[in-house]
Structures are given as structure tokens and as C-alpha cells.
Amino acid sequence: MITSISDTVQCPLETAEKTRFAGGSLRETLYAFPVDILLEGELGAGKTTFLQAFAASLGIRDPISSPTFTLEQRMTTADSRSFVHLDLYRLAPAEAAAFLHATEEAVDIRCIEWPGNAKEYAWPRPRITIRLDDAAGGGRILQAAFADIPLPTGEQIAEWRSLVHLPQHVVTHCDTVAALASDLAAYLALRGTILRPAALRAAGLLHDLLRYIDFRDGVEPANAPSETTKKAWAPWKDRYADCRHEEACARFLRERGFDALAEIIVTHGLRLPPGRDARIEQKLLYYADKRVIGSCVATLDERFADFHKRYGATPFSSDGAVWYEQSKAVERELFPDGVPL
Incomplete structure (x- = not known):
């Protein structure tokens, strides 16, 4: 059940x-x-x-x-x-x-x-x-x-984070994204937008549940995992070896019956569905994630300056340009009078 x-x-x-x-x-x-x-x-x-x-x-x-x-x-x-x-x-x-x-x-x-x-x-x-x-x-x-859709409890979210050995710096990042997304949702609700605060918060808390699937050795030496941690991650990396962390998290949730939450999360790090197909919670999660550096809320310009500093001339650099433009488009659509936070 x-x-x-x-x-x-x-x-x-x-x-x-x-x-x-x-x-x-x-x-x-x-x-x-x-x-x-x-x-x-x-x-x-x-x-x-x-x-x-x-x-x-x-x-x-x-x-x-x-x-x-x-x-x-x-x-x-x-x-x-x-x-x-x-x-x-x-x-x-x-x-x-x-x-x-x-x-x-x-x-x-x-x-x-x-x-x-x-x-x-x-x-x-x-x-x-x-x-x-x-x-x-x-x-x-x-x-x-x-x-109309099931959502996990706070206890379940904490249990899943422990189950997959989510590192603390990713936990902190997820908490920050969830808080920012919730604040932005509250702002939009005051302006008449119907949305799902609890679903959005759950998506923020879980969106990087399997983030380490995409980790590459040496990219973030300050957060380098121990050998024990690498062993704990190995079964999850093997289980979802054919996909990136966004799809891995979505599959994890679908396996447990949370299909709608998976739909909110699956696009957060890639590209939003086109036009009318994008849901408001998808847009807010996508945007909030692009506004957070580690555990700090930043502007989009600050966030993507940090992105280019981290990844430079890598295959991610061209993706970064697309993510930036799409994030700016979401910002203009949702906050035409200026960003509230």
C-alpha cells in the first residue's frame, strides 16, 4: 500500500x-x-x-x-x-x-x-x-x-536518502532547492497560480537522490567519496547504469508507485518538455535547481558562471548554454515583474 x-x-x-x-x-x-x-x-x-x-x-x-x-x-x-x-x-x-x-x-x-x-x-x-x-x-x-496522486511522507524521504547513501553535501543542496522552490511557489500562489506545494517540496528534497551516478572522479575533490562510500554506491550505479541521475531517480520513484513525482523530477537537470507540455512544478523545480550553488541561493548569472568555472570546455559546456537560456525563459514567464527572491 x-x-x-x-x-x-x-x-x-x-x-x-x-x-x-x-x-x-x-x-x-x-x-x-x-x-x-x-x-x-x-x-x-x-x-x-x-x-x-x-x-x-x-x-x-x-x-x-x-x-x-x-x-x-x-x-x-x-x-x-x-x-x-x-x-x-x-x-x-x-x-x-x-x-x-x-x-x-x-x-x-x-x-x-x-x-x-x-x-x-x-x-x-x-x-x-x-x-x-x-x-x-x-x-x-x-x-x-x-x-489524485500519491506523495511520500517525510519519513519515507529520509529513509530513501539513507538507503542510497546520499552524501551530506547533496542532501544540503536538495534541502536548499526545496526551500527556494517552496518560497517561489508561495509567491505564485498569492498571484492566483494553482500548484502543488507538497509535491514540489518532495520533488526538491528528492531530485538529486541518485546524483552520484553522474559523479566523475576528480571533478569535486573537496567532496571526494571514501572507498567505503563508493562500495555503498556501487549497487545503485549498476542498477541504473544506462541512464543519468534524473532518469535514475524517476525510475526509483516509479518502482515505488510515485509516478507523478517522477514526472516532476525527471526533467529537472535536462530540458523541460516543450511548450504546453511542461507542468508548473517541473518549471519551478528546474528553475530553483539552476538558482542554487551547493547550499547557497544565487542568481542565474552567478550560477552559470560557477558552472563554466567547474566544467569549462567539456561536453557539459554546450548543455550549460541551453540550460541557461531555458532557465531565463522560465524566469521571464513566471516572474515578468522581476524575480522575488
């Missing part, structure tokens, strides 16, 4: 425009299908506005109707996923449960308004709950609760 921890985020939405922005941002944190999106909140809370923006971000051009007018709408996303909008507002608990049972199969994304009316339904599918409430000072407060 896979254990998991909860993952929630809160976003202040002062305007309808910000509600639309939040709705559009949900697409960038979807990892597993099928999935149910549960929309909670009183009449007029902005659920339909949110849902319209979410559907548009998926490439759906059909209008999303107010829940008072229709019980079900079926559509298809730009990447050919089935999308169903359901309204339970006028249904009794037994009717709502029967209605939901009838749409469980062969639907990739179900967006369900008034899920509280389905008191007799067990919610067997992975789900994300979006709740919109009035804020004391005006506008809305959005809370997203993710129950």
Missing part, C-alpha cells in the same frame, strides 16, 4: 479576471487521468467563471453553461481527452450518486459542481477539490485540495 500526504494551496482572487487566471492555471498541474475536479462554493462564488477558463486552457471552445441550466455537458479537449461538466445542484443524494456512477467509465476529466449533494457517493476516482469562498476584504479565496 502506498502511503501519501495531503497537498493543498490557497490563492486570493480579488477579481473575476484573477479567477479566470486561476482556472487557466489548473491545466499546468494535471498529472494523472482520469481525474475528477470538484467545484465547491455558494451560488455566485465564481465556479462557472473558473470552469470556463479551465476548459478554455484545455482547448475547449464550446461555452460552459451555468449549472442552473443543464445537468451535463460533454466535450473534447485539444489533446483528445474526454471532458464532462456535471451539475448536481437540483439532485437529491441518491439521484446524484446514480448520475455520477453513470459517468465513471471512459471519461478523462469530470468537472462536478455541487459535489456536496452526492452524499451517498464514494468518490472512487482521483480528484482535485476547488473551493471558492468570499474573502473578508472582498473578492474570493480559492482553496485547492489534491487527492
Whole structure:
């Protein structure tokens, strides 16, 4: 049985425009299908506005109707996923449960308004709950609760680090990257971006779990491993001899049932997926990793100056230029008003 921890985020939405922005941002944190999106909140809370923006971000051009007018709408996303909008507002608990049972199969994304009316339904599918409430000072407060992917506990992360004999300087680096990524995520959440703080933190803590697979003798003499450590690393190097540390860590996690976390981590040291395929947690982890030298947060220019000093004219030098440009692109996209940290 896979254990998991909860993952929630809160976003202040002062305007309808910000509600639309939040709705559009949900697409960038979807990892597993099928999935149910549960929309909670009183009449007029902005659920339909949110849902319209979410559907548009998926490439759906059909209008999303107010829940008072229709019980079900079926559509298809730009990447050919089935999308169903359901309204339970006028249904009794037994009717709502029967209605939901009838749409469980062969639907990739179900967006369900008034899920509280389905008191007799067990919610067997992975789900994300979006709740919109009035804020004391005006506008809305959005809370997203993710129950669609498993995440490791802190105890599991510590156990894995010990299991693979992760060196302390890499542990410290991972802790720093996780802290920076978490701070950047908090900044974006305040601006209306829906993301997964717990998943991002776990990815930061684990992203270099098997970093030593790529270690080369003599490159970092200050952190040279002892012969005993080399022997402890050998089984892991042999097991993942055909890949770099990013893919090795991803495989380690997939073997334990944490596929979505593997997806966040696998691109952190290489190149992000193109365009719309990149998830927000992938971008933040990739960017935060490029902002840390050892255990110190630096600018991208400082980080890559250090990179060139370390590796010089090696096969990594051309990769470094690509990583720098992609990191700058992520920085411009996520922080158009300037880097907050």
C-alpha cells in the first residue's frame, strides 16, 4: 500500500479576471487521468467563471453553461481527452450518486459542481477539490485540495536518502532547492497560480537522490567519496547504469508507485518538455535547481558562471548554454515583474 500526504494551496482572487487566471492555471498541474475536479462554493462564488477558463486552457471552445441550466455537458479537449461538466445542484443524494456512477467509465476529466449533494457517493476516482469562498476584504479565496496522486511522507524521504547513501553535501543542496522552490511557489500562489506545494517540496528534497551516478572522479575533490562510500554506491550505479541521475531517480520513484513525482523530477537537470507540455512544478523545480550553488541561493548569472568555472570546455559546456537560456525563459514567464527572491 502506498502511503501519501495531503497537498493543498490557497490563492486570493480579488477579481473575476484573477479567477479566470486561476482556472487557466489548473491545466499546468494535471498529472494523472482520469481525474475528477470538484467545484465547491455558494451560488455566485465564481465556479462557472473558473470552469470556463479551465476548459478554455484545455482547448475547449464550446461555452460552459451555468449549472442552473443543464445537468451535463460533454466535450473534447485539444489533446483528445474526454471532458464532462456535471451539475448536481437540483439532485437529491441518491439521484446524484446514480448520475455520477453513470459517468465513471471512459471519461478523462469530470468537472462536478455541487459535489456536496452526492452524499451517498464514494468518490472512487482521483480528484482535485476547488473551493471558492468570499474573502473578508472582498473578492474570493480559492482553496485547492489534491487527492489524485500519491506523495511520500517525510519519513519515507529520509529513509530513501539513507538507503542510497546520499552524501551530506547533496542532501544540503536538495534541502536548499526545496526551500527556494517552496518560497517561489508561495509567491505564485498569492498571484492566483494553482500548484502543488507538497509535491514540489518532495520533488526538491528528492531530485538529486541518485546524483552520484553522474559523479566523475576528480571533478569535486573537496567532496571526494571514501572507498567505503563508493562500495555503498556501487549497487545503485549498476542498477541504473544506462541512464543519468534524473532518469535514475524517476525510475526509483516509479518502482515505488510515485509516478507523478517522477514526472516532476525527471526533467529537472535536462530540458523541460516543450511548450504546453511542461507542468508548473517541473518549471519551478528546474528553475530553483539552476538558482542554487551547493547550499547557497544565487542568481542565474552567478550560477552559470560557477558552472563554466567547474566544467569549462567539456561536453557539459554546450548543455550549460541551453540550460541557461531555458532557465531565463522560465524566469521571464513566471516572474515578468522581476524575480522575488
